Amino acid sequence: MKSPTQEKPMDGIIIERNSTPPLSAGIHSVEQPRYSQKETLLTMLGVLLVMLLASLDQTIVSTAMPHIISELQGFDRYTWVTTAYMLTSTVMVPIYGKLSDLFGRKSIFLIGVSIFLFGSALSGAAQTMNQLIAFRAIQGLGAAALLPIAIAVVGDLFTPRERGKWQGVTTAIFGLSSILGPAVGGWITENTTWRWVFYVNLPIGIVALFVLIFLMPSLHRKVEKTKIDYIGASLLVLGTVPLLLGFTWAGGDLPWLSAQIIGLFALSVVAFIGFFSYEIRLARRGEQPIIDPRLFKNSIFSISILVTMIINMGMFGSIFFLPLFAQGVMGVSATNSGLLLSPMMIALMISSIISGQLISRFGKYKWVAIVGLLITIVGMYFLYRLNINSVNMDLSIAMIIVGLGMGFGMSTYTIAVQNVMPDKIGESTSALTFFRSIGSTVALAAMGSLMSSAYVPAFHDALPTSLKQMLPAKLINALDNPNILLSADAQKQLHQQFSTFGPQGQTIYNQLIEAVKVGLTQGIHNVFILSLVLMVIGLMAVFFLKEVPLRGSNAKSKTQNLEDITQEVESISPAMLH
Structure with missing residues (x-):
């Protein structure tokens, strides 16, 4: 595999290229770094295994929950098994995404899979409801890295035009897990013990780990500064956790207008205001915010989020x-x-x-x-x-x-x-x-x-x-x-x-x-x-x-490719190039 070379045509912008020159200066080359067919297919095998692992886990566990709360005597904390997982898996998603841009997909991906498997092993061995809640939170910390980075890896391996085929396959994984999950979860709880709804993750995850460790390319793009945004990450956590808790408890455990719910929402609003204010300051200084507010200046990004x-x-x-x-x-x-x-x-x-x-x-x-x-x-x-x-x-x-x-x-x-x-x-x-x-x-x-x-x-x-x-x-x-x-x-x-x-x-x-x-x-x-x-x-x-027509080589002339790049350049906000 040929290593991409880099040059720096203007402040803060790095161009990566392979053996062919870039089609446009000032942004990344049109084509993503190409990898051998063997590397690509084996990496995708690992990615699909990880996606199946993450999506199956949720459906299998929900099926087994009645047996779990019966054995651990924890009906009063039933919802917390899911809530703890949801909180950690949601709040860590943008943090993992940014770290994968800074330090490479492979290393962050492997860390996420390892934490997820560690949490699965602990959850299977839990002896009390409180232990299970804590271990599910650990599992969620790892799960946050699995799906978004898996999708990002598809973006690294293939040109935008080629991604459609693979993104369709990855989406189908979710449908497959929704069908298999309840059946597998029901079979496990009826024929073995509920603990295997967590232990079943281990053999699949270990196979995925070996494939990713030995066969996945680093997918690493060097950046000038790799300072981690600890303050931004803390503010993001402080804003997301009370927001999720507020919407989880409101209307059920607590009235919508109760002091606790209003307090949670108020804390979330203040924390998010502080988060985005701080992220804007970092972006202006040329550092690496967790979520760069300037991304929202791109209409495609903003409309897609909405x-x-x-x-x-x-x-x-x-x-x-x-x-x-x-x-x-x-x-x-x-x-x-x-x-x-x-x-x-x-x-x-x-x-x-x-x-x-x-x-x-x-x-x-x-x-x-x-x-x-x-x-x-x-x-x-x-x-x-x-x-x-x-x-x-x-x-x-x-x-x-x-x-x-x-x-x-x-x-x-x-x-x-x-x-x-x-x-x-x-x-x-x-x-x-x-x-x-x-x-x-x-x-x-x-x-x-x-x-x-x-x-x-x-x-x-x-x-x-x-x-x-x-x-x-x-x-x-x-x-x-x-x-x-x-x-x-x-x-x-x-x-x-x-x-x-x-x-x-x-x-x-x-x-x-x-x-x-x-x-x-x-x-x-x-x-x-x-x-x-x-x-x-x-x-x-x-x-x-x-x-913006997707870049790629599907029966398109070089002239058309250049026209696509021109449209892409026009779609990017000038503020994002500084």
Whole structure:
């Protein structure tokens, strides 16, 4: 493999080139450093193993959680197992991304995988709920490096035009894990012990480590200054953690307007103001901020951040409530609900691979983003039309359409951003992942509150007047939470109580359950409306996404390549070159 050489044509700008001269001065060369086919394929094998490892972990663990809390006696801390992982894995994403730009993908990637495997081993050996929470936090510290750096490595190995094919494959990994995860998690907990949901990461991770250590090129780009932004990292942590905790606790453990929630949000706002102020100062001094505020001056980066946040809010919110609708309203068993999302994920896998091939073939991405959102909006409309009388086929059709749209758009924005920021692939890719995670957390909290606030009045309105007069208010108010629809034991117990009143008791029981289903349907219906609105907003925003033809060698002349570079130079803010 030929080592790239460097020259410095102007302050702060480094050009990397191979054996051929650069096509444009003042920015990075058009083509990324080329590696041998063997290096590329083996590196991608390691990358795909790591992505499968990270995405499988989340779905496998969630399936085993009921067994875990039963053995460790930790129902009161159930949510913290996920919250601890979410906090550390989210807050570290932009930090790892910046470090990978400074010190190379390989070293940071290996550190992340090692910490993740260490946390997995500790989690499997946990003896108490508090230990498991702490060890999951350690696991999250490593997981933060896995997905964003894996996507950045694709950007290093391939030209922007070639990335479409591979980004489609990496997106399909998420769909595959969503199908395999519940099945593997269920098999492990039923046939061995829940501890293997963590230990199973070790053999896969060790194989990935050996592949990356011995076969992955360094992917290192030298920079003039490698001073780590400790103050910026601290302020980022101080801003992100209370923000995530606030949205996690609000509307559930604590009221939205409680002093604790308001205090968390206020602390987050102050910390983020301090973070971006400090990052601006660092950028002006020519140092290396964690997230360079000048990135937002590039319209492609800013629009991609906005659209991915909006889309992720809509998708995450609706997907999270689909199992609730299936189990609570349609009566799908909890066992079968583990595979409920399979039609959506299979459609996502197929469309992500197809869209990646189309992006690589035509060298353009905007039309793919628009088509993806249009399909997703159609799917969201079908979700919006679901009601208490819907059947499995209605739900499956809606999910398949949503999955097709999601697959078309998931990797598009990463490709667009990496195309215009070849020298900040790690930083820009991790920023997309970071803001996407923030959007998911905000959406889950907002939609959970929306559903709860809509359920109670809808439930009471659905109760016949005669029933309200007949039954004590205490009994009716006990059903202000629709959890009874998710518990077969609770339904059986309530049914037995009303059975003592004969046929009339059976009728009363059926009317109560029907009213709960109507209320839950209305609550989830409102969530789907919000998701649909968010997707429409995302579609309007994506029309502002600038089209910069992807660099690459797919049957393009040198003249066309030069024209593409001219457009790229024009899309970069002058402030970013200082």
